[in-house]
Amino acid sequence: MRQLASVLALTTLAAGVAGADYKSDLIEQYEFYRTATGAFAPVYPALAQQIVEDYGVTEGVCIDMGGGCGSLAIALARITGLRVYVLDIDPAAVRLCGVLVDEAGLRGRVIPIEGDAQDMPFRDEFAELVVSRGSVFFWPDQLAGLREAHRVLKPGGVAFIGGGFSRLLDPEIKRKLIADRGGGNQGGGSDRKPIHTGLVGEARKAGLRPIRLIHDPDDRPEFGWWIELRKRPSNAE
Numbered sequence: 001m002r003q004l005a006s007v008l009a010l011t012t013l014a015a016g017v018a019g020a021d022y023k024s025d026l027i028e029q030y031e032f033y034r035t036a037t038g039a040f041a042p043v044y045p046a047l048a049q050q051i052v053e054d055y056g057v058t059e060g061v062c063i064d065m066g067g068g069c070g071s072l073a074i075a076l077a078r079i080t081g082l083r084v085y086v087l088d089i090d091p092a093a094v095r096l097c098g099v100l101v102d103e104a105g106l107r108g109r110v111i112p113i114e115g116d117a118q119d120m121p122f123r124d125e126f127a128e129l130v131v132s133r134g135s136v137f138f139w140p141d142q143l144a145g146l147r148e149a150h151r152v153l154k155p156g157g158v159a160f161i162g163g164g165f166s167r168l169l170d171p172e173i174k175r176k177l178i179a180d181r182g183g184g185n186q187g188g189g190s191d192r193k194p195i196h197t198g199l200v201g202e203a204r205k206a207g208l209r210p211i212r213l214i215h216d217p218d219d220r221p222e223f224g225w226w227i228e229l230r231k232r233p234s235n236a237e
């Protein structure tokens with residue numbers, strides 16, 4: 001009996017060590033994890049709260065496009081009844097998201113999935129809500145991403161896609177994050193493409209509307225831009 005207990009203890013210990021290795025390997029591969037769980041950690045609950053206040057979507061399906069290791073999705077799932085799919089192109093982010101979702105006790109409520117925001121593996125009219133923070137800057141074809149957001153939305157649904165922080169974030173923390181931009185890994189870098197000015201016009205022309213651009217007035221002019229894209233209810237003209 002004592003032998004069996006020791007074998008079980010050793011097995012558990014080994015599984016724990018293997019689990020820790022798995023997670024730390026993924027952290028090494030997915031650089032943005034340290035920012036998301038460090039300096040940016042207060043951003044996600046504030047942004048989730050803002051999205052709930054502004055759009056009132058608390059049930060059904062949400063998709064986070066380029067959701068990384070799931071920080072915004074986890075924050076949204078904690079304060080709503082939403083089932084949140086975290087789509088990301090980076091396999092390490094997707095696997096790490098799975099670990100963090102388990103740690104948060106949200107398995108089945110937050111679902112990581114590998115894929116490209118410009119061609120998502122979801123059926124038409126799948127989601128009540130689409131969100132995306134800090135990812136659109138890396139999509140080679142931003143209009144294709146907006147088309148996808150619109151395609152997967154249910155009639156009456158809304159997408160909120162952009163970058164920056166939240167108007168509900170503690171002003172002191174926000175001031176510091178804005179001042180620190182450019183230092184550390186804030187998901188910037190040379191391959192970062194701002195939301196280009198013609199994008200909203202192009203989207204309107206492509207029939208993606210109502211759409212509007214929102215700027216966080218606390219942020220610098222080149223940052224803090226969000227696109228709000230709605231899908232008209234099916235009974236609308």
Ligand SMILES: C[S@@+](CC[C@H](N)C(=O)[O-])C[C@H]1O[C@@H](n2cnc3c(N)ncnc32)[C@H](O)[C@@H]1O
Pocket residue numbers: 032036065066067068069070071072087088089090093115116117118132133134135138139140186187188
């Ligand atoms: C700066 S990180 C932001 C992650 C997360 N949204 C957050 O705020 O914590 C940008 C993310 O976009 C993802 N990404 C870049 N291009 C993508 C694409 N075409 N489709 C899906 N995800 C993409 C990256 O892998 C990365 O996880």
